[in-house]
Amino acid sequence: MASAPTFYISTAISYPNGAPHIGHAYEVVAADAIARFKRLDGFDVYFQTGTDDHGLKIFQAAAKEGLTPKELVDRTAPRFKAMADVLNCAYDRFIRTVDADHLPSTQELWRRMEANGDIYLDRYAGWYSVRDEAYYGEEETHLNADGVRIGPQGTPVEWTEEESYFFRLSAYQDRLLAHYEANPSFIGPDTRRNEIVSFVKGGLQDLSISRTTFDWGLPVPGDPKHVMYVWVDALNNYVTGCGFPDESDPRWRFWPADVHIIGKDITRFHSVYWPAFLMSAGLQPPKRVFGHGFLLSKGEKMSKSVGNVVDPFDLTEAYGVDQLRYFFLREVSFGQDGNYSHEAIVGRINADLANDLGNLAQRSLSMIAKNCEGRVPPAGALTEADKAMLAQADGLLAKTRAAMQDFALHVVLADIWAVVAEANRYFANNEPWKLSKSDPARRDTVLYVTIETIRQVAILTQPVMPQSMARLLDLLAVPAEARDFAALGEAGRLTSDTVLPAPSAVFPRYVEPEDGQAA
Ligand code: ME8
Numbered sequence: 001m002a003s004a005p006t007f008y009i010s011t012a013i014s015y016p017n018g019a020p021h022i023g024h025a026y027e028v029v030a031a032d033a034i035a036r037f038k039r040l041d042g043f044d045v046y047f048q049t050g051t052d053d054h055g056l057k058i059f060q061a062a063a064k065e066g067l068t069p070k071e072l073v074d075r076t077a078p079r080f081k082a083m084a085d086v087l088n089c090a091y092d093r094f095i096r097t098v099d100a101d102h103l104p105s106t107q108e109l110w111r112r113m114e115a116n117g118d119i120y121l122d123r124y125a126g127w128y129s130v131r132d133e134a135y136y137g138e139e140e141t142h143l144n145a146d147g148v149r150i151g152p153q154g155t156p157v158e159w160t161e162e163e164s165y166f167f168r169l170s171a172y173q174d175r176l177l178a179h180y181e182a183n184p185s186f187i188g189p190d191t192r193r194n195e196i197v198s199f200v201k202g203g204l205q206d207l208s209i210s211r212t213t214f215d216w217g218l219p220v221p222g223d224p225k226h227v228m229y230v231w232v233d234a235l236n237n238y239v240t241g242c243g244f245p246d247e248s249d250p251r252w253r254f255w256p257a258d259v260h261i262i263g264k265d266i267t268r269f270h271s272v273y274w275p276a277f278l279m280s281a282g283l284q285p286p287k288r289v290f291g292h293g294f295l296l297s298k299g300e301k302m303s304k305s306v307g308n309v310v311d312p313f314d315l316t317e318a319y320g321v322d323q324l325r326y327f328f329l330r331e332v333s334f335g336q337d338g339n340y341s342h343e344a345i346v347g348r349i350n351a352d353l354a355n356d357l358g359n360l361a362q363r364s365l366s367m368i369a370k371n372c373e374g375r376v377p378p379a380g381a382l383t384e385a386d387k388a389m390l391a392q393a394d395g396l397l398a399k400t401r402a403a404m405q406d407f408a409l410h411v412v413l414a415d416i417w418a419v420v421a422e423a424n425r426y427f428a429n430n431e432p433w434k435l436s437k438s439d440p441a442r443r444d445t446v447l448y449v450t451i452e453t454i455r456q457v458a459i460l461t462q463p464v465m466p467q468s469m470a471r472l473l474d475l476l477a478v479p480a481e482a483r484d485f486a487a488l489g490e491a492g493r494l495t496s497d498t499v500l501p502a503p504s505a506v507f508p509r510y511v512e513p514e515d516g517q518a519a
Helices: 020-039 056-065 069-086 101-114 169-182 190-201 230-235 250-254 266-278 312-319 321-331 342-371 385-392 395-405 407-430 432-438 440-461 466-475
Strands: 006-014 046-050 095-096 119-129 134-136 158-167 225-226 258-265 289-292 295-297 336-342
Touching: 006 190, 006 250, 020 056, 020 069, 020 258, 020 289, 020 295, 020 312, 020 395, 046 069, 056 069, 069 312, 069 336, 095 289, 095 395, 101 230, 101 266, 119 336, 158 225, 158 266, 169 190, 169 266, 169 466, 190 266, 230 266, 250 342, 258 266, 258 432, 266 289, 289 295, 295 385, 312 321, 321 342, 336 342, 336 395, 342 407, 342 432, 342 466, 385 395, 385 407, 385 440, 395 407, 395 432, 395 440, 432 440, 440 466
Parallel strands: 006 046, 006 258, 046 095, 258 289, 295 336
Antiparallel strands: 119 134, 119 158
């Protein structure tokens, strides 16, 4: 048997300089849904997430708390892991840049770039943003009303001068542009691609890639008074996870990564610096970089200074894990910014989950429990309406796969819920509750077609709501080995006469707590 095709997906690795926030939750949930979709679709998946433990930002945050940087990250990084676990994200590795295998791997990348003639020692003088851990050209900065110099992401920059190693990024302009040209889907979505292409066309300056003013980082090989620039260290996590530089490691089969899922603010690092480093080191660039939008709390960017950080642990307590995952991925067009509000999430829970899917499952399964001895009813001769309903359900795999090509998670869910809506219309039009006396065989067929549609909806929705869909598939007595995408369509049709468990509600309505205080 041919081995399954590989699929490597990663999130960004988060700065553990504080607690994880809803933006971090959003990113890991989106990547997890894609990873689960690919697993169910037969791919050999590797999914990596983690934390970016080094750098000046962490160094300064630790100093503020009176801790060493290591003490700080050892306290905070586990919170990020706990968040991914609470959100039911099935990652293969939670990497930390303090992990033992990351140092030799990153030093080897450095050595290869150096051997290729792309690293030289000079002095750096320019603008640095600690918040972004990024160097900016003077023309990218401006003075705000208070006379503070601000970088392109809106964060303060400070003048920095020190001896530094440089990476010859300027030499990669043409190769990068050629790479974007030859691989049109390298940067997604398209708006992000256009921004990057024009940035690179504008000319690239060599990049300062080491620091001497603090020591919280990976030592430069052969010159340990320098630590590597945190972005060299951070980006390299993606190949450390594949066993680099040991190309005989079984995990090396996953490189080049199929997609790095990241936020739009760090697209430049992933689609300019990272492929240039890899080209220099003689490695292949990732196949795709996808920059999702920001999750905004009622229109504002979340930040600690604005005081509107929403704790992901509180959100799962208030609404439920699957409900939150569904909300993130249905409400926000993946790639665009999206808004979070209590009203919006309650709206989705009650309309899409409790009413549309939950009620349909509950009503049809209760009728079966009552009228069909709790067994999958027999399907008689199919009418045109029955066939049309089943054809819609059978057509979902092709549709959702197509949407997944562009990581359009919101389209995947919209396509599935269009079939849920159709199933509700079908159920209402055929009025099976009226047929018990007049035509029980017809009633059974309608119920069969309804729950067969629900079966396919449940299989396809597992990547987004794994626990709830497992429960729904349990209620349909679908065996564990018939829950992947190979069981979609006619191949996995429900078998009449199968005994079903007693039905129970999968999606309760959200009811405001007594004191009116939500989340
Ligand atoms: O950038 N909505 O770490 P980070 C959606 N360590 N996504 C958001 C968000 C929001 N409100 N706020 C942040 C770093 N993000 C680096 C990455 S990767 C080699 C190194 C996203 O903790 C952000 O865009 O600041 C990024 O993809 C991720 O969260 C981690 O952000």
